[in-house]
Amino acid sequence: MPDTHTVSGAGVTLVEATPAPGVPPVPGAAETSRGRRRRSAPTGRPLVSHGRRAPAIGLGIVVLYLSLVVLIPLAAVVWRSGEGGASGFWHAVTRPEASSSLKLTIGASLLVAVVNLVMGTAIAWLLVRDRLPGGAVLDTLIDLPFALPTIVAGLALLTVYGVKSPVGLNLAYARTGVVVALLFVTLPFVVRTVQPVLLELDRDMEEAAASLGANPTVVFLRIILPNIMPAMAAGTALAFARAMSEFGSTVLISGNLPFKTQVASVHIFNQLESDNVGGAAAVATVLLLVSMLVLVALDLLQRWAGRRG
Template sequence: MTPRSVRPARRMRERFRLGGVSPAALGVVVLWVSVLVALPIAALVATSLTGGPRGFLAAVSRPSALNTLVLTLALAAGVSLLNAVAGTVIAWVLVRDDFRGKQVIDALIDLPFALPTIVASIVLLSLYGPESPIGVHLSGTRAGVVLALAFVTLPFVVRAVQPVMRELDTDAEEAAASLGAPGWTIFRQIVWPVLLPAVASGTGLSFARAIGEFGSVVLIGGNLPGRTQIASQYIQQLIEVGDPASAAAVSVVLLVVSFVVLTTLRGVSSRMQQREEAS
């Protein structure tokens, strides 16, 4: 017969094997993720295969689909790289510098998270449309699409880099500066290796958001096939003409690309963090 004093210890060991998570909590997580993520994705894949593998390949290999996918991925990649640079600089200024209005700018960074994206498109069209009060006309241009995508994706890099910069120890930077190292060398050799995993993670999230964005570009972009029509608008067009299978097929391609990019960047970020901690 097991002594009473041993039973709590055994229960604690069993919970430790589960990582300190009770089976009930784990079940809730699995159920919630299945309902919100797994089942919708499974339904999307099933819809995309309504016409079989040949129908799927035919849908994603149409010239219109290929042109839209290439344009979407190219614009998303460009915006992500732009955010990687601008977001890192903004995070640096917000953490390292003190200036009047800093809290206002810090709050404005999160505005795209709270603002409906269609409102962003209206604002951009009012500012850069045919009746632009500043004389800059970007409506129906790729530059306008890039601006809209940059607006909604900028916070990802800034918010990923800021916490890392706050925890960054400045002793090594000060020591290097006292030895005469120039500022760029200090940043490249000491600061950048620490920031790189966060920058990569934020860039990946920015890319994933950009390839699926719709609301912010719906007005400023103009939805011009081959010029400014991105994948989300093409998918809407397929649904409107009664071709949900093709719309689902293009959506699956975007989903796979996002998953591969995010998984790759997170893996790279994890390895870089481990290497940095080991050193």
């Protein structure tokens, strides 16, 4: 217990449990609005919000704004993808170029999700439990992929891992290059979901287990892992969803070779450029569907973790 406090006291930044820019609410991150509501209710603070009816004009503005910018346009994508009927849709997404881009995207995203699951947890562990000199700098650095424009990330990766690589590693126009780009942009997700849970974890249990003779491996597997598992899963799902939809960072390094390095969003972009709007909409609908599934899974996970916690 004292250990945790010293570590978190060493750098104020280490205590932060907030998802960085771009991380949606996840289980375990106590600051999410839903989580907070759930927590604040039992404290007895009157939630007057349940008593007042929303003013129609304010609600009208919010709904209109969301409809014009988000809902109607997204509905138009789905609508357009269905214009040729079910067979037209199926034909559009199974064209060799489309299906190979979808397969590459799903495969690469799964791989990226697994790497993030392992490395993200390791990084979070290092930030919370290891008194690493410069830990606060490292902690700030983790958010860089969220703040850095994706095209700049792509340019930076192509510069280091391109044809004229200063480290002698040429990944340009190869699938490995795509995976590296996706790893870059998804780096913060697992770290930022696991870190707060790890911080709040009670060390007493671990000490009790250790004093009863459990070795560190057993303590990790039986005590720590079950506690951080929901957060790990949530972070991995977010990283997967982000990898599925990534565009900017893969544009330069992939070289955009159909059947080889072309990811789904780049494929959509190309179809749009060559005026195949229907084909673009069909592949886009598949991606939207996958995103929705991930969001629903996350919501279920959140409730499940909430019930357990």
